Amino acid sequence: MEYYELDSIDLQLLDALQRDASISNVALAERVNVSPPTCLRRVKRLTESGWIERQVAVLSSDKLAASLGHGLSALVEVSLDRQGSEHLGAFEARAVAHDAVQQCWRVSPGPDFVLVVQARDMPHYLAISQTLFTQDANVRNVKAFFATKRAKFTMTWPLSFRTPTTSTI
Template sequence: MEAIISKELDAIDIQILDILQKGSDISNAEISRIVNLSPPATHARIKRLQNEGYIERQVAILNQEKLGFDLLTFIFISTDIHHADKLEVLEHALEGMSEILECHCLTGEYDYLLKVANKDRKSLENFMRKLNKMGITRIQTSLVLRDIKSSTALPLQL
């Protein structure tokens, strides 16, 4: 794969980002060893990468099934709302729905794609009722049967 190196990032920055995105629980000392820098220099680079927005946040990725969220769905929605202020209200409402893991504004046949986690069919039904009250004109729901690949890592290989 071709190297992705920005004018602002050098090879060590890219290597640090790649290490962190694959497991942010790795110690600063271990990262320092891998990239062949002192721990203070490594820590300074990580802080700079955070301050410059390359690292948005560090989180734990939870096991949905173990926590009882057995129903993962992708929901395509369309709306007949065309005024910017009303679209802002809709998007703000979507942002506030805890069931929605991801929401993307789309081109094409549908306006938005939602990735939604529900505990069961009943909670999905209740979620769909909430959507129907928001000016949604068209909904297509696809249930996830099994994951083939699920990753948060960008392809930063050098």
């Protein structure tokens, strides 16, 4: 296996790209003080080695809610009766396949899963809950928390304090 050690330039590139992946290569190169061809090579290497999984657009929840309906965000704890790997895997597969589930986390201790669910409204959430929870005999307990305000939302990792690490590629 080949080892790829992140250096301070790589960390600066990752930090800048996680904040704004639409930045041009020239602007990114200027920000981290390297030439544009070097910057392009490094970003390509970071992507090919799996440090960058994908680039996405983060949509405005307020504008979507105003345009498509009120919008309802729920954080949902799910506990299963049987926790064998086949049971956990089956529930996880159903949850991640559902479009309304934005995030699915296996957690411990406590519930088996925490889901972040985005619904149009309460009737839509009810339909989602019937599909994911009510129809599954292995679901023991569901506890939903409905968001009243989003105080912070970010996808960034704090990289400025980190020292370079070694990883296999």
